[in-house]
Amino acid sequence: MKNLDHSAVLRIHPTAVPNKDFYVRIVAEGGMPELIWLSPDLPEPSLTELETAIAAEQAAIRATAYLGQRAAEYPALTDYIDAQVKKASSDPEVQQAGREQEAAYLNACLSIKQKYPKGDKS
16 A cells, blocks of 8 residues: 555554554565554454545645645735734825735735645545
8 A cells, every 4th residue: 555654544543552553664665555553452454444544644635735835825924914004004105005015915815825726625
């Protein structure tokens, strides 16, 4: 099973303790991971259970990948705060600069949301 890791096993047995109840090893570089079951108290997961858990883990990763991508590209929150401070100024020119800065900030955020839409639901 190419994508077998601890998280897939823990999805099946949430109370299992890695390196006590089981471990995942790779026999050779580039080799396939292998589950070594040690627990006398928990039943060893079946191949079907493991495949289902791996698929669920991969779907969860795909569904949330956009979060990190967006966070890496969003403009600094201080830019938005600075715009709000400018908008609160008594100087009309500074207020206008704040409105423009806020619009640019919001447009940048919306552009990033379009670039990285919410995750794959499949």
